[in-house]
Amino acid sequence: PTTIYLQDYKPFGWIIDDVHLTFRLHPTATRVISRIRFRPDYDVTDRPFFLHGEDLKHISAKVDGHDIELRHVDGGIEADVPHAPFNWEAEVEINPEANTALEGLYRSNSMYCTQCEAEGFRKITWYPDRPDVMAQFTVRIESTAEHTPVMLSNGNGLFYQQDQTQPGAPNVSIYQDPWPKPAYLFALVAGDLVAHEDRFATMSGKDVSLAIWVRPGDEHKCAFGMEALKKSMKWDEDVYGREYDLDEFNIVAVDDFNMGAMENKGLNIFNSSCVLASPETSTDGNFERIEAIIAHEYFHNWTGNRITCRDWFQLCLKEGLTVYRDQQFTADMRSAPVARISNVLALRARQFPEDQGPLSHPVRPESFQEINNFYTATVYEKGAEVIGMLKTLVGDANYSKALDLYFERHDGDAATIEDWLQVFEDATGRDLGQFKRWYSQSGTPKVTVSEAWSEDGTLTLTFRQETAPTPGQEQKEPQVIPVNVGLLNPNGDEVMETRTLELTEAEQSFSFSGHSARPVPSILRGFSAPVILEQNMDNARRAFLLAHDTDPFNRWEAGRMLSRDALMSAIIDGAAINSDYLDGLKAVLRDDTLDPAYRALMLGQPTQSELAGLLHQAGHTPDPSRIHTASEAMRDAKATALADLLPTLYHDNQVSGTFSPEAEPAGKRALANAALALISRGDGGTLAAEQYDQADNMTQQLAALSCLLDAGTGAQQLAAFENQWSQDRLVMDKWFSLQIIHANPEDVVETTRRLTHHMDFDWKNPNRFRAVMGALQMHHAGFHHEGGDAYELLADWLIRLDPVNPQTTARMCTAFQTWRRYDAPRQEMISAQLDRIAAQEGLSGDASEMISRIRG
């Protein structure tokens, strides 16, 4: 495998004026004819004419009408072409049916679809498959099969003909995309699809046709996605001034898809799990995620498509910014504090372990073997945090100014992080030299704060920042860390509103004077930087903040720290769960002025894998079984301490009437179901069984079933659920996961194994594979159960999946990224599995890069 370096970037050497593609669709032998107008880029004269191509059956190639010899080189072809404008014409044959990797043109349930990001277009035809080559595409699709009445591509539909008069005459459809784009944004879909249609009038009065295309039978699951799309279009106009730029916008739902969704210009392709929604089949969590993903892909139209990336090292330019934008959108559509807490929970669950383990890499990586392995929580979520910090540092007005300049200056460009930062420097006059380290230094900074009070009324906060070495980076330089701080007086009143302290040195102090009594600082409000904050604080102080902090994030965080410390002492010393936490929690839960969704989050506790990470950081070897026992004890302690309150929370937060997925009713259901989970620990599942019987939506049904499985009494409902939903793939994914998630640690492997023998365990479908193997690795105590059977089982399946679908295999290898946290026997067992995977003959480049990085 070859390693590619950011510093080696060189432009292509030719410019493309336009691209004409003709597809003659056939399940096993699709012909692709390309006609491309190239002209030399006279600034670049030393480059051979190289086009990417993979798994293509070459039929012919011509330059200006004459056959040309191709030299097959690694990853593509070279040819001797005139140093002057010329017309390229080539024909290749590809086999969509055999394409199980789901990259390039493939078939999913007899429909044709594509996935080209990052480097899939080279599996469709010879092409400079790199994001800095942008061109206008015209696409003609022909198909003789009657099961492809709908044929779509990017841009605007120009022509459609379904010829029923002559037998065997092809259906033809022609699309033209007026906006130059890189090949990774190309898409084609053809199949027997039905549309849920709507329209949107843009801010300048342009009328856009919207459609969500699904397989017949799924029409009733489109309405929510369509509303989300229209809200996104409106929001981007209102908040960023960005208008949609084509006559049509299409979304297609596909069952076999390696990730969530893809922002192809004007033709977004979605994993059906990320767009199809109905109250009966989708939980509140599903609705919220669908809304966010539809927004995310739509927002890419400006941040990703109109302005794209020069090369794949710049991936965070579009992903970090687009995640940031979709997070802003969710905060506006729903509750901002709840959204912020959820984002931080996700960051700590996915990005922190990555950044603190062998896969740690900068937000802008400097080398890679397989770019698909870098669609990570670091690039996406930490990338979004970096933008949030930038906004905090420059302020809202300057942020808007900088973004306007970004769109104005770089529209139509393939840009870099340097371009992005330059825009901020030019718009604000600020020097971002040191801030840029957020893009180049990997690892999670640790910020330690200490306090001093002097009787003259001054509180001094001293901060120290430090980042542990990460792979390839021994030495770390101080970063710019915006720390939002507020002060409360001992009565709990705010005496200083939130202000931003800018940490730039390894150690730095800030003083706040004029206080008659020693104030209590609330530090890192809103989680203003993606760091680990170490603050020596006793329980009484945390309880005070839990009761009084005016910053909703830090108020939640105070409760979180109390429960975290209680869990850590329970794990380390076997201590009982302390009452400071339980008393504080009770008071918050009783406060009806607080949003139910927020209170539901308050009832949560750190996950077992988060605790394992914290123990490791604190110099302990995590014992998964002790962690599991303490976590269960914490739930019992809550159930007991809150026993009087839980029935009230449950009953007061029932929602009646027609189901609505809006934030308010969803928040009530979240709180009632969090209460139900604790109630079920004491009543053997009686109330949950009642809820299961009465449930008329998936949120209520699934929450009840989870409680029943936890109580060990759900066998009958589990069977009924399977019976009810056996025809719905997305619901059946939940059925598969649920049994593993709620199994006892010692039964996890057996349960997983049994499910892999189920006739509906279609392991080539990424959703189903993830439903089972993802649940296995997420069950901390089960996955790390002594004996190592789960490690072996997962490795068996990764080995089996790799030749079929390397991308999904490589992603799932991250289950092993935390292996060095654990004791020697577990490390040896995991290491043996990593060796076994690495030793597979023909192991994909995707998986081999991941395994070797994880091994370190």
Ligand code: B3K
């Ligand atoms: N840009 C795509 C991700 C493509 C992943 C390729 N392995 C989805 C998104 O971030 O919107």
Ligand code: ZN
């Ligand atoms: Zn994205």
